[in-house]
Amino acid sequence: MIRIFWAELSKDLLLAYRRKGDLLNPLLFFVMVVALFPLGVSPAADFLSQLAPGVLWVSALLAALLSLDNLFKADFEDGTLEQLLLSPESTYVIALAKAVAHWLTTGLPLALLAPLLAVMLFLPSHAIPTLVVTLLLGTPTLSLVGAIAAALTVGLKKGGVLISLLVIPLYIPVLIFGASAVQNATQNLPVQAYLAILGAMLALSIVLAPFAIAASLRVSVSS
Amino acid sequence: MAAVLLDINDLYCERDDRVLFEHLSFKLKQGQILQLVGKNGSGKTSLLRILCGLYSSYEGSVSFLGEEITASRDAYNSALLYIGHNVSVKNGLTARENLTWYAKIQPQLDEKLIDQALAKVGLKTYEEVICQNLSAGQKRRVNLARLFMLDETSFDKTLWILDEPFTAIDGEGVHNLEQQMSHYVANGGTVLITTHQELQMKENLQQLNLDEWGT
Numbered sequence: 001m002i003r004i005f006w007a008e009l010s011k012d013l014l015l016a017y018r019r020k021g022d023l024l025n026p027l028l029f030f031v032m033v034v035a036l037f038p039l040g041v042s043p044a045a046d047f048l049s050q051l052a053p054g055v056l057w058v059s060a061l062l063a064a065l066l067s068l069d070n071l072f073k074a075d076f077e078d079g080t081l082e083q084l085l086l087s088p089e090s091t092y093v094i095a096l097a098k099a100v101a102h103w104l105t106t107g108l109p110l111a112l113l114a115p116l117l118a119v120m121l122f123l124p125s126h127a128i129p130t131l132v133v134t135l136l137l138g139t140p141t142l143s144l145v146g147a148i149a150a151a152l153t154v155g156l157k158k159g160g161v162l163i164s165l166l167v168i169p170l171y172i173p174v175l176i177f178g179a180s181a182v183q184n185a186t187q188n189l190p191v192q193a194y195l196a197i198l199g200a201m202l203a204l205s206i207v208l209a210p211f212a213i214a215a216s217l218r219v220s221v222s223s
Numbered sequence: 224m225a226a227v228l229l230d231i232n233d234l235y236c237e238r239d240d241r242v243l244f245e246h247l248s249f250k251l252k253q254g255q256i257l258q259l260v261g262k263n264g265s266g267k268t269s270l271l272r273i274l275c276g277l278y279s280s281y282e283g284s285v286s287f288l289g290e291e292i293t294a295s296r297d298a299y300n301s302a303l304l305y306i307g308h309n310v311s312v313k314n315g316l317t318a319r320e321n322l323t324w325y326a327k328i329q330p331q332l333d334e335k336l337i338d339q340a341l342a343k344v345g346l347k348t349y350e351e352v353i354c355q356n357l358s359a360g361q362k363r364r365v366n367l368a369r370l371f372m373l374d375e376t377s378f379d380k381t382l383w384i385l386d387e388p389f390t391a392i393d394g395e396g397v398h399n400l401e402q403q404m405s406h407y408v409a410n411g412g413t414v415l416i417t418t419h420q421e422l423q424m425k426e427n428l429q430q431l432n433l434d435e436w437g438t
Contacts, residue, residue: 007327015315018353079309082277087328088301094328222272222279 004089005097012101022070026063026106027113033059034117045122052121053131053182060110060135061175064142065167067106069160071098071150072217081154082221095213096206099140099147107139123186130185130195134178137198144209145170151216155223174201225252226288228302228382228413229274234283236269243269244436247283251415253379254427256408259417261433267417268308270433271386274415275305301331304369305384311366314355318346318365321354325369331381332372340371343399360391367392370403379411389420398423 016023037055038048075081084094114135115128123131149166153159181194229251236243243266251257259267272278274285276292276299285292287299312321318341326334341350344364354362367388373381383404389397397420404414405424422428 004328007324011313011316011320011324014320015313018315074313077309078313079307079311080313082307082309083305083311083325084328085277086275086300086303086305088297088330089328218279221277 001089001093004087005093008084008094008097009101009104012098013104016101016105022067023105023109026067027109029066030059030063030110030113031117033062034120038121049122049124049186052118052123053127053179053186055121056114056118056123056131057134057138057175057179057182060114060139061142061171063110064106064139065146065164065171067102068146068150068163068167071102071147072154072220073159076154076220081217085218085221091214091217092210095147095151095210095217099144099209099213102147103140103143107135107143111135111139123182126188127182127185130191131182133195134181134198137195137202138174138178141174141198141202141205142171144205144213148209148212148216151213151220153220154217155220174198177201225254227252228287229415230284230286230289231274232284232286234270234273234281234285236266236273236281238266238269238280244433247436249431251382251413253413254408254411256404256414256416256422256424256428258422258428258430259415259433260419260430265433267433268386271305271384271415271417272307275303275384276300300329302381303384304329304331304373304381306366306370306386306388308386308390310359310362312354312362315353317351317353318357318368319350321365322368322372326372329369331377332369333374336372336374337368340368343371343403344368345396345399360393360396363391364396367400370400370407373407373412375410378407381412383407383412383414383416385414385416385418387417387419389418 034055072081085091087094111132114131118128118131146167149163152166153162156162177194177197181191184191184194227250232248234247235245259270261267269278273281276296287295292299319337322337322340323334326332326337341347344367346361346364346368349357349361354365370383388400401423408414408427
């Protein structure tokens with residue numbers, strides 16, 4: 001079981017490494033939204049520092065969403081997805097490995113890049129650790145939940161639009177608790193409760209989402 | 224008396240309001256090669272996908288060693304080797320990386336036989352080339368190399384389902400594959416195949432014409 005998890009994870013990471021352009025896409029999107037925002041609205045420091053938590057979280061969320069469409073597409077088109085489903089090993093583990101690979105190539109880099117962009121938006125420096133922690137807790141949930149929608153729509157020609165429609169309502173709780181935690185941190189208010197809820201959502205999605213991803217993949221392949 | 228590996232009973236499948244086949248019943252016995260024939264669009268690929276458990280819009284029953292394939296998925300999947308009409312090879316990986324990955328997700332394949340398998344399909348000198356740079360036929364050969372990765376002792380416990388395996392393969396390659404197929408069947412293996420080419424080996428070969436079962 002662990003063997004197949006590693007096999008799938010390392011294959012996906014190797015493929016991502018060999019296609020570095022796709023790897024940079026969500027990061028570039030993240031940087032551009034955050035960099036263009038002050039130009040379009042106002043470069044005033046106190047104004048930006050007020051908006052920073054929301055802007056950072058929203059753009060990180062959209063960047064993660066942007067990359068979902070390709071999560072299973074290539075595997076579906078070249079037939080390796082079929083072969084994965086024909087593995088005697090559990091599809092749950094395979095689905096989990098795919099979601100983890102997606103997080104390692106999008107969510108993790110986004111969380112690591114966020115402090116740099118937070119400085120650009122004048123986010124108070126004592127709130128930066130909270131920003132990173134919320135992103136580290138929140139983005140895996142985004143990858144896991146997003147993978148369900150990606151798996152459901154992989155067989156459709158124009159699945160991209162449908163993914164956004166399916167997934168945005170489910171992303172909203174993560175966004176609310178993530179951004180609120182950072183907001184609270186800027187005002188030196190306690191954030192533990194928010195982090196606990198983000199952690200609970202992550203725990204729940206680690207346990208349940210792979211089942212849904214696996215079932216959705218079977219439905220998509222069987223049409 | 225050879226064991227019945229697959230028992231297909233009263234199968235019915237329609238697609239786009241057209242009945243592909245109905246009341247289709249047959250048995251696939253160990254040591255048999257069953258060739259599905261039929262016109263384009265007669266439902267050969269659909270039938271193979273149903274038998275692999277990949278396509279579930281059908282009525283009737285498909286059982287493997289007496290158990291419904293949906294109920295015994297793990298046991299069935301570890302006996303099954305399916306070559307679909309897709310290339311089923313990752314373009315971004317080399318031939319060797321593709322096969323190593325296959326050996327891990329489908330443990331019936333033996334990782335130690337990769338070298339031998341690559342040599343058998345004529346890709347020994349291409350093993351470190353990214354599959355993107357291989358020709359269409361060579362990519363198909365990477366996928367077909369899986370047929371050479373079964374351990375001989377497991378021949379009698381396994382089953383090949385091959386969907387047009389000879390597409391884009393040259394004459395010599397087809398000959399090699401047919402030899403491997405005879406070797407496999409002679410040692411207890413079982414093959415279900417669709418192909419429009421005439422198979423050279425006649426021993427244990429039976430044909431099923433799907434045109435007779437649809438409308």
